[in-house]
């Protein structure tokens with residue numbers, strides 16, 4: 001006689017941009033050491049769509065809208081000797097709601113596509129030095145004057 005299997009409902013969401021796919025490296029727990037899409041257990045009373053969006057945000061910080069989700073599959077995984085069956089709801093999305101994350105090397109930052117003031121204070125940010133600064137802009141792209149001062153205590157009166 002086969003033992004009754006407990007069902008564990010999981011989500012798996014892949015964020016895609018053109019020909020590129022965002023993956024995460026699982027550092028701990030189930031699937032440790034594997035690259036994968038983002039997902040996890042569906043909580044009691046939660047829809048699989050809500051769980052897919054929540055898990056993506058918890059694991060990557062990326063927020064996508066409910067309407068951008070495309071459900072592609074429901075898969076079941078059984079492992080010999082396990083009394084649990086995995087039910088995986090597979091989704092894909094092509095849209096980031098507001099910010100599209102991307103890693104840059106600190107020596108290769110895209111300053112020409114960043115705010116004009118950033119190149120002035122990034123050296124301090126990268127060195128993790130505290131500073132106060134003020135920038136005056138002629139227009140959105142042009143700084144007319146600025147100062148930057150390294151400080152020990154950001155709460156001290158300036």
Ligand SMILES: Nc1nc2c([nH]c(=O)n2[C@H]2C[C@H](O)[C@@H](COP(=O)(O)OP(=O)(O)OP(=O)(O)O)O2)c(=O)[nH]1
Pocket residue numbers: 010011012013029030031036037038039040041042077086088
């Ligand atoms: N690509 C791929 N993903 C899989 C397979 N099997 C499997 O569970 N997954 C995915 C589904 C889930 O997104 C994830 C497993 O969820 P999990 O149990 O590790 O959840 P979690 O650590 O995030 O836990 P929690 O946040 O929900 O507490 O791995 C598989 O065979 N292929």
